Amino acid sequence: MRKVLVGTVAAVVLASTATAVAVAASGDDSATESPAYLDASRPVAERVDDLLGRMSLADKVGQMTQVDRSAVADDPKALAEYRIGSVLSGGGSAPPNPEAEGWADMYDTFQRAALGSERKIPIIYGVDAVHGHNNVRGATIFPHNIGLGATRDPALVEEIGRATADEVAATGLDWNFAPCLCVARDDRWGRTYESFGEDPEIATAMTSYITGLQGQNVLATAKHYIGDGGTTGGDDQGDTRLSEADLKAIHLPPFAEAVRKGVGSVMVSFSSWNGQKAHGHKYLITDLLKGELAFTGFVVSDWAGIDQIDGARGFTAEEVRQGVNAGIDMVMVPEDYRQFTQLLTAEVEAGRVPVERIDDANRRILAKKFELGLFEHPYAERAPVGTPEHRALARRAVRQSQVLLKNDGNVLPLKKDSRIFVAGKNADDIGNQSGGWTMTWQGKSGPITPGTTILAGIREVAKNVTYDRGGEGIDGSYDVAVAVVGETPYAEYEGDRPGGLTLDQEDLQTLSRLNKAGIPVVVVLVSGRPLAVPASQALLAAWLPGTEGGGVADVLFGIAKPTGKLPVSWPATKDQQPVNKGDGKRPLFAYGHGLSY
Numbered sequence: 001m002r003k004v005l006v007g008t009v010a011a012v013v014l015a016s017t018a019t020a021v022a023v024a025a026s027g028d029d030s031a032t033e034s035p036a037y038l039d040a041s042r043p044v045a046e047r048v049d050d051l052l053g054r055m056s057l058a059d060k061v062g063q064m065t066q067v068d069r070s071a072v073a074d075d076p077k078a079l080a081e082y083r084i085g086s087v088l089s090g091g092g093s094a095p096p097n098p099e100a101e102g103w104a105d106m107y108d109t110f111q112r113a114a115l116g117s118e119r120k121i122p123i124i125y126g127v128d129a130v131h132g133h134n135n136v137r138g139a140t141i142f143p144h145n146i147g148l149g150a151t152r153d154p155a156l157v158e159e160i161g162r163a164t165a166d167e168v169a170a171t172g173l174d175w176n177f178a179p180c181l182c183v184a185r186d187d188r189w190g191r192t193y194e195s196f197g198e199d200p201e202i203a204t205a206m207t208s209y210i211t212g213l214q215g216q217n218v219l220a221t222a223k224h225y226i227g228d229g230g231t232t233g234g235d236d237q238g239d240t241r242l243s244e245a246d247l248k249a250i251h252l253p254p255f256a257e258a259v260r261k262g263v264g265s266v267m268v269s270f271s272s273w274n275g276q277k278a279h280g281h282k283y284l285i286t287d288l289l290k291g292e293l294a295f296t297g298f299v300v301s302d303w304a305g306i307d308q309i310d311g312a313r314g315f316t317a318e319e320v321r322q323g324v325n326a327g328i329d330m331v332m333v334p335e336d337y338r339q340f341t342q343l344l345t346a347e348v349e350a351g352r353v354p355v356e357r358i359d360d361a362n363r364r365i366l367a368k369k370f371e372l373g374l375f376e377h378p379y380a381e382r383a384p385v386g387t388p389e390h391r392a393l394a395r396r397a398v399r400q401s402q403v404l405l406k407n408d409g410n411v412l413p414l415k416k417d418s419r420i421f422v423a424g425k426n427a428d429d430i431g432n433q434s435g436g437w438t439m440t441w442q443g444k445s446g447p448i449t450p451g452t453t454i455l456a457g458i459r460e461v462a463k464n465v466t467y468d469r470g471g472e473g474i475d476g477s478y479d480v481a482v483a484v485v486g487e488t489p490y491a492e493y494e495g496d497r498p499g500g501l502t503l504d505q506e507d508l509q510t511l512s513r514l515n516k517a518g519i520p521v522v523v524v525l526v527s528g529r530p531l532a533v534p535a536s537q538a539l540l541a542a543w544l545p546g547t548e549g550g551g552v553a554d555v556l557f558g559i560a561k562p563t564g565k566l567p568v569s570w571p572a573t574k575d576q577q578p579v580n581k582g583d584g585k586r587p588l589f590a591y592g593h594g595l596s597y
């Protein structure tokens with residue numbers, strides 16, 4: 001964790017450090033030349049004013065520019081040449097060495113290059129650490145948000161925010177594009193698992209994640225503003241058709257609470273509101289978020305989000321102007337930074353983007369960089385990831401996220417000395433139990449990072465366990481069968497399922513084979529959302545537990561009782577979508593349902 005030093009002694013240390021940086025900056029060895037903005041003992045507002053007063057238009061436009069690491073990996077010097085304010089790792093955009101050390105080396109390389117600019121303004125580096133530092137091999141992977149929503153435990157989620165921040169900071173990074181505060185209203189949406197649930201009350205409560213993350217000096221991001229989970233048909237990046245009253249009732253409360261909790265950044269949604277792209281929506285970004293909610297952090301676009309304003313590929317001067325004038329402070333370009341900086345500079349010089357708008361954006365961005373202590377501590381303060389403490393926390397979160405939907409004949413909890421037959425493609429697969437946004441953007445099946453599969457967790461407890469993925473060899477001699485089935489990884493629009501939500505053919509065949517054996521069958525569903533599942537004696541929603549699959553076994557054997565409550569209504573059929581609390585429909589299991597032992 002990057003520690004922001006406090007107290008007088010530290011202030012002296014900081015001042016001398018700042019002076020050293022100033023000397024390097026000015027090339028002048030008369031320490032009295034140190035500019036005010038490098039004096040950490042001064043108020044942030046004063047430092048912002050001083051720095052802004054020294055910045056050229058090129059400096060200011062550069063600060064509003066965010067590039068993916070891939071765009072500058074071969075030419076880090078471009079960061080100083082174009083005065084780039086931020087670098088990000090988009091989903092899966094990782095250094096050649098995906099271990100923590102490789103990330104920290106990459107961060108320091110970019111930071112050293114950026115500090116070569118005249119004003120020596122450090123970059124802020126953003127990453128999607130949406131369920132732990134999920135890009136780094138060996139990091140702790142926590143349950144995805146839908147499972148955390150099932151815990152109804154904001155204090156737990158705050159702890160996860162803290163642990164995630166420590167692992168992000170351990171690789172040098174300063175900014176997490178999390179939490180997603182989307183309110184998923186149609187489970188066919190490919191990002192349902194990134195939502196804490198269908199009712200804004202859960203996401204509002206789970207803004208505790210922001211407190212945890214920012215308490216450890218990593219900037220949080222409330223995303224995606226606004227209405228990403230409310231699109232018609234669950235169409236990712238589609239259109240949310242709602243009255244203003246309903247938009248504010250369903251999708252705004254988590255953002256209002258995030259602002260109240262001091263969230264440092266807000267990311268704009270790709271989606272539209274009644275046909276107008278959020279990325280160009282001045283009323284939503286400036287009047288509502290920055291005005292009515294009094295948000296004082298900075299607004300970042302989503303990946304090439306301004307390109308979508310006019311519906312055509314690429315971005316134009318008009319889209320740059322519309323996005324920045326709507327209130328976007330930092331543009332996730334993320335590749336063609338030369339074209340972007342040129343267009344925005346021209347728009348300002350032509351008077352079509354007011355200098356006041358540029359200065360407002362820079363004030364917002366620079367204030368966060370000063371608050372994070374980036375000027376004083378620009379480089380990675382390395383530390384381990386995937387620590388036993390964090391994995392224990394993740395295992396606790398997995399336990400608390402399990403929702404027991406059905407338990408006919410009290411077939412659960414399992415007995416340790418039973419003869420247990422385990423089947424299913426998701427029983428022994430870290431990649432499948434982690435889901436999307438894990439090591440790569442889409443995630444993938446297989447042993448992609450160190451962890452405990454659900455099967456390994458079961459074998460930690462019981463000694464008489466047989467596993468066959470398809471259920472081959474099952475017969476009546478076993479006491480119980482456990483089928484771990486569900487989804488394989490996906491992210492964003494790749495996960496949209498307009499055709500309905502059901503198990504795949506492999507899982508259906510596995511279940512059919514097990515059911516013929518005439519013994520009790522427990523279904524453990526590893527998925528990012530509810531699916532239609534054939535009837536079985538017991539049904540446990542495990543969601544996407546991440547690396548600590550032992551937490552699922554803990555509940556299966558009663559080492560921990562199931563306490564999870566449904567964060568989403570469970571549809572009665574594969575096509576019953578949308579289905580939400582209070583909509584008059586009859587789900588199979590209602591929002592809030594959850595059994596125990």
Ligand code: GLC
Nearest residue numbers: 089090091128177223302303
């Ligand atoms: C993606 C996602 C957003 C993410 C960003 C950077 O497209 O919409 O959630 O933070 O790009 O990876």
